[in-house]
Amino acid sequence: MTENPTEEVLTLNNVEVVYDYVSLAIKGVSLAVPKGGMVALLGANGAGKSTTLKSISGLLAAERGEVRRGEVKFQDRNISGLMPQDRVKLGIAHVLEGRRVFEHLTPDENLIAASAVRSRHDAARNKDRVYSYFPRLFERRSSAAGYLSGGEQQMLAIGRALMTQPKLLMLDEPSLGLAPFLVAEIFQILSRINREEGLSVLLVEQNAIAALEIVSHGYLIESGRIVMHDTAEALKKNPDIQEFYLGGAENKNFRDIKHYRRRKRWLT
Amino acid sequence: MLFRQAGILHTNYAQDRALFPIPADRWMIGGLLLLAAAAPFYMSTLYLSSYMLPWLVWTAAALGLNLILGWAGQFHLGYAAVMGIGAYAAVHAQRNGVPWEIAIVLAGLTAAVIGSVFAFAALRVKGLYLALSTLALQFVMDWTISHVPAISGGTQATLQAPDIRILGQAVTSDAGLYYVALVWCVLVTTFMLNLRRTALGRALVAVREKDYAAAVIGVNSFYFKLVAFATSSFIAGVGGAILIGTFYHAVTPEQFSVDVSIQALAMVIVGGLGSIIGSYFGAGFILLMPGVMNTFISWLTAQFGFSLGIETLAHLPHALYGALIIGFLLIEPLGLGKIYGNIRDYLLVWPFGYVKK
Numbered sequence: 001m002t003e004n005p006t007e008e009v010l011t012l013n014n015v016e017v018v019y020d021y022v023s024l025a026i027k028g029v030s031l032a033v034p035k036g037g038m039v040a041l042l043g044a045n046g047a048g049k050s051t052t053l054k055s056i057s058g059l060l061a062a063e064r065g066e067v068r069r070g071e072v073k074f075q076d077r078n079i080s081g082l083m084p085q086d087r088v089k090l091g092i093a094h095v096l097e098g099r100r101v102f103e104h105l106t107p108d109e110n111l112i113a114a115s116a117v118r119s120r121h122d123a124a125r126n127k128d129r130v131y132s133y134f135p136r137l138f139e140r141r142s143s144a145a146g147y148l149s150g151g152e153q154q155m156l157a158i159g160r161a162l163m164t165q166p167k168l169l170m171l172d173e174p175s176l177g178l179a180p181f182l183v184a185e186i187f188q189i190l191s192r193i194n195r196e197e198g199l200s201v202l203l204v205e206q207n208a209i210a211a212l213e214i215v216s217h218g219y220l221i222e223s224g225r226i227v228m229h230d231t232a233e234a235l236k237k238n239p240d241i242q243e244f245y246l247g248g249a250e251n252k253n254f255r256d257i258k259h260y261r262r263r264k265r266w267l268t
Numbered sequence: 269m270l271f272r273q274a275g276i277l278h279t280n281y282a283q284d285r286a287l288f289p290i291p292a293d294r295w296m297i298g299g300l301l302l303l304a305a306a307a308p309f310y311m312s313t314l315y316l317s318s319y320m321l322p323w324l325v326w327t328a329a330a331l332g333l334n335l336i337l338g339w340a341g342q343f344h345l346g347y348a349a350v351m352g353i354g355a356y357a358a359v360h361a362q363r364n365g366v367p368w369e370i371a372i373v374l375a376g377l378t379a380a381v382i383g384s385v386f387a388f389a390a391l392r393v394k395g396l397y398l399a400l401s402t403l404a405l406q407f408v409m410d411w412t413i414s415h416v417p418a419i420s421g422g423t424q425a426t427l428q429a430p431d432i433r434i435l436g437q438a439v440t441s442d443a444g445l446y447y448v449a450l451v452w453c454v455l456v457t458t459f460m461l462n463l464r465r466t467a468l469g470r471a472l473v474a475v476r477e478k479d480y481a482a483a484v485i486g487v488n489s490f491y492f493k494l495v496a497f498a499t500s501s502f503i504a505g506v507g508g509a510i511l512i513g514t515f516y517h518a519v520t521p522e523q524f525s526v527d528v529s530i531q532a533l534a535m536v537i538v539g540g541l542g543s544i545i546g547s548y549f550g551a552g553f554i555l556l557m558p559g560v561m562n563t564f565i566s567w568l569t570a571q572f573g574f575s576l577g578i579e580t581l582a583h584l585p586h587a588l589y590g591a592l593i594i595g596f597l598l599i600e601p602l603g604l605g606k607i608y609g610n611i612r613d614y615l616l617v618w619p620f621g622y623v624k625k
Contacts, residue, residue, distance in 0.1 A: 022622045
């Protein structure tokens, strides 16, 4: 991680999110995404991963949540008070968990719908670009999006985000419910986009094995706190990460394992 | 503080599943019940019979509408018509010599039967289409009541409602009528409070949240929508009969017209969907706020010595009342009940700002 703050496209400083006035979801999350970098946010269910993403894209209000403390800075600008649509204009794209494509529109229309914040000329170019990354979408461009397979819908959701010409792409569990070979395909395309266009990516994943293959850095979130931050290589070697997120070490003698279930807690 | 969760430890399931698990709630409900029961002794008859009584009757009615709108999540724009069915059924039954106690049950049953026969057809559509078809129920009922002389006693007719008789004893005093309304309101409230803890209540909520998700866990969504319509129609029917018996003392079709339906809907939405205390607040707000606003504006003009034209004086309270509704819904889209809930939550976790869930 670089020391120069201008090199970071997104920084979160001690962000605290409270739902429904009383329920604290994340407590003091700080993280940074370097310009052109690829960062993963890993954690178990309910750790606060999606809440963190929503605090960046501004979708908390719809779920009666609010950022109580801390600041979200995008390109050195505090964006805490902005509406979601204005954040999109600044260049933040959020690919929602569970795909959420416009089911009754075709992929083509889905993509055009996402070009509202850019000019018509850009829209045509962006669409070609999306189709070049996802040739499968081009093949199916005129059937209803609701009838696409899960993987194609995920590609469409990512493509739709790319239509807004983002500077930061946030993905919430793109591997959810997809076959392993499709996960590999989508992740390859993601790292290609990152490499070719210098697009910064913040990836939220449960599938830590796949995620750590393509990112440079990873954050580990547990119970609403960042508990670990390191390079992907170091995280992969960390014995705790191996046991709790990567499915454990192989060739383990089960007689040596303690009889109670070990659960790692880094804090509290 | 008043509400406190710390130190309240439940040691068995019965305690944990109590209607009011927090003692402060129990004390407050007990205190309010005592206050309500003693109301005739410290309130003037004006307040008792023209504010408290309609408030209680309409709260019970709003709770019935909340069952269908807030719990089962189905639109109902013809609620007043269903109340009207109950009112006419009760009046006709009483005129034919049926005792009052049986007449109001008949009123409820008639409303429930007509309501569910109608719902049987209407529930095949969802959302806005259901809203429209319930509106059709309202108009069909309006037309039927006013055009069938056997029901309304002829066009423009007003049917006198016989006195309420409980066990042969005529109830005519203001206090007596007030107690009838109070008992009915407490009954409906108890039913609704317990509904939340029953299989029926949970099934209704499942249907509300996503009817096909409810279907795949084995909840027959059509059946439960129908049950919700029938139950809410029963409450509406009895409520209509009690409204006529205790407040209007005579029944005309206009008392149950479409704007009354809208008013009932406003009570539920302003109070809060699916909130019981919200129905109390909502009914109180919709019924009493216009009067309060009127008094407030006259007080203002008297206090500051300026005079308003008669037109302005007539319309200003309504404009302010509308602005207040919008204002409250902007502050808290889930209604007055949720505002109360927020304050209560704040006190529950005080002195801390929030809890980790």
